[in-house]
Amino acid sequence: MTNPETALLSARGISKQFAGIEVLSDVDLDLMPGEIHALVGENGAGKSTFAKILAGVYRPTRGSLSLNDQHVDITSPIVAQKLGVTLIHQEPISFPDLSVAENLVLGRLNSAPLARIPWQKITRDAQALMALLGVSIDVTKPMRGLSIADQQMVEIARSLASNSRLIIMDEPTAPLTPKEVATLFVIARRLRDEGRTIIFISHRLEEVRALCDRVTVFRDGHKVATERTANLSDSDIIRLMIGRPLKEYMHKQGSIIGEVALKLTNLTLPGKFHDISLAVKKGEIVGLGGLVGAGRTDVAQAIFGIAPAASGAIEVNGKLVKINSPTDAIAHGLAFVPEDRAQSGIFRTLAVEQNITAAIAKRIAPAMFISRFLERRFAQDSVAKLRIRLASLRQPIGELSGGNQQKAILARWLLTDPSILILDEPTRGIDIGVKAEFYDMIGELAAGGRAILLISSELPELLALCDRVLVMSEGRLTADIPRREATQELIMQAAVPRSTHQGVAA
Ligand SMILES: Nc1ncnc2c1ncn2[C@@H]1O[C@H](COP(=O)(O)OP(=O)(O)OP(=O)(O)O)[C@@H](O)[C@H]1O
Numbered sequence: 001m002t003n004p005e006t007a008l009l010s011a012r013g014i015s016k017q018f019a020g021i022e023v024l025s026d027v028d029l030d031l032m033p034g035e036i037h038a039l040v041g042e043n044g045a046g047k048s049t050f051a052k053i054l055a056g057v058y059r060p061t062r063g064s065l066s067l068n069d070q071h072v073d074i075t076s077p078i079v080a081q082k083l084g085v086t087l088i089h090q091e092p093i094s095f096p097d098l099s100v101a102e103n104l105v106l107g108r109l110n111s112a113p114l115a116r117i118p119w120q121k122i123t124r125d126a127q128a129l130m131a132l133l134g135v136s137i138d139v140t141k142p143m144r145g146l147s148i149a150d151q152q153m154v155e156i157a158r159s160l161a162s163n164s165r166l167i168i169m170d171e172p173t174a175p176l177t178p179k180e181v182a183t184l185f186v187i188a189r190r191l192r193d194e195g196r197t198i199i200f201i202s203h204r205l206e207e208v209r210a211l212c213d214r215v216t217v218f219r220d221g222h223k224v225a226t227e228r229t230a231n232l233s234d235s236d237i238i239r240l241m242i243g244r245p246l247k248e249y250m251h252k253q254g255s256i257i258g259e260v261a262l263k264l265t266n267l268t269l270p271g272k273f274h275d276i277s278l279a280v281k282k283g284e285i286v287g288l289g290g291l292v293g294a295g296r297t298d299v300a301q302a303i304f305g306i307a308p309a310a311s312g313a314i315e316v317n318g319k320l321v322k323i324n325s326p327t328d329a330i331a332h333g334l335a336f337v338p339e340d341r342a343q344s345g346i347f348r349t350l351a352v353e354q355n356i357t358a359a360i361a362k363r364i365a366p367a368m369f370i371s372r373f374l375e376r377r378f379a380q381d382s383v384a385k386l387r388i389r390l391a392s393l394r395q396p397i398g399e400l401s402g403g404n405q406q407k408a409i410l411a412r413w414l415l416t417d418p419s420i421l422i423l424d425e426p427t428r429g430i431d432i433g434v435k436a437e438f439y440d441m442i443g444e445l446a447a448g449g450r451a452i453l454l455i456s457s458e459l460p461e462l463l464a465l466c467d468r469v470l471v472m473s474e475g476r477l478t479a480d481i482p483r484r485e486a487t488q489e490l491i492m493q494a495a496v497p498r499s500t501h502q503g504v505a506a
């Protein structure tokens with residue numbers, strides 16, 4: 001019945017308003033069986049909203065959908081699931097206290113009596129899926145405690161388990177290592193060759209090019225193009241996305257490098273990182289490269305007092321300090337933009353303006369109470385600078401698109417005017433149009449005498465921004481490369497684990 005010329009899914013005139021504001025306008029799109037279809041666009045362009053409409057999370061305000069030429073009303077995620085449409089969310093929504101295997105079968109048990117749930121089979125099936133994905137995740141362990149990368153893999157496994165015809169992946173690769181991305185691509189291609197359809201949302205054009213047969217570009221809620229990927233150059237795609245030429249980022253100008261601001265000596269947390277000694281000077285941007293899971297975030301969390309090191313010393317501006325909590329860290333002039341913003345950065349139900357000013361209570365409350373005027377002014381400045389797309393500063397931050405939430409959290413920490421700033425994957429999920437502005441801001445902060453430690457898995461970012469690139473692998477520092485000598489190859493060589501053992505050598 002599915003002849004190859006018939007679309008698997010057709011969207012006609014899909015529009016969506018939130019509180020009277022239109023965020024998607026008249027989107028027409030045909031998705032063919034057996035294609036990988038990229039969806040690209042700036043932060044807030046409407047990609048996730050469109051994905052959620054297909055997956056029954058949101059109802060469109062106008063427009064219709066058909067599957068194999070049959071009109072369908074996708075009224076809920078359960079209906080979507082029954083129709084064979086699965087969405088892998090931008091922020092995984094697993095149940096943290098259930099095991100991986102339980103998460104994989106969630107929603108498919110059809111309320112069988114507990115006693116009749118075939119747990120052994122479920123565990124075996126889950127193990128088989130993990131083997132298929134080529135990942136070693138213990139499926140009997142609770143989801144809590146899995147790395148973001150592993151949680152994402154479980155989300156992907158879940159879509160495979162439910163035998164979907166249309167799998168929508170919303171920025172699935174952001175937290176994955178290059179090896180995991182390669183595995184995902186192999187799996188995606190296999191699914192395509194079986195005749196399934198995949199929507200792939202990503203801000204990384206090289207991934208779109210490597211994986212996707214066709215690409216659709218959204219701008220400001222409108223579909224501006226659908227084309228075979230091969231027919232578009234990167235600059236074509238960027239021009240369609242942002243409607244103007246891309247601002248060139250000037251490589252960091254040498255700022256005046258001053259005294260050591262942050263110094264770590266033999267910082268160790270067994271099982272996480274070992275003998276980390278490094279120094280970041282005023283005016284210096286030090287990169288910390290490595291693969292996901294190398295221990296970089298653990299080091300950052302130790303410096304910021306979230307999970308302090310077991311031994312070793314931290315000095316700030318030449319003085320030995322004890323940092324046992326983020327409060328201690330902030331008191332010493334540190335700021336930390338965490339990688340996992342969904343969990344550690346955002347007060348989802350609070351207004352955008354409150355989220356942005358959350359770390360500068362003193363500056364917006366010169367008297368006893370918070371000045372709404374100052375709060376708004378600081379927030380407005382940040383919104384303009386980082387081009388945060390929103391309906392109102394009073395809107396709950398949870399309503400912003402993923403990339404815009406991230407920009408708001410960045411804005412929060414930039415406002416604290418820290419002397420030492422630690423950034424963990426700060427541009428993950430940020431669109432290509434804003435990255436250059438963001439790099440300029442980091443460059444300005446360094447020029448103003450701040451010491452910056454930048455954790456990034458994006459090699460071009462490290463090369464463009466950093467005075468020095470340190471590399472971690474398996475919990476240890478494996479390289480310290482000055483800017484002049486730094487190349488992608490050198491960083492990668494130092495990042496790849498030398499041992500064949502899994503995990504961190506104790
Ligand atoms: N529940 C909601 N309530 C109000 N506005 C919303 C809601 N969800 C999304 N929006 C708005 O709709 C617009 C499109 O958001 P969407 O999440 O679809 O963007 P996106 O293209 O996925 O961006 P990103 O690349 O940052 O993930 C944004 O302006 C966002 O603030």
Ligand SMILES: [Mg+2]
Nearest residue numbers: 047048401402
């Ligand atoms: Mg999104």
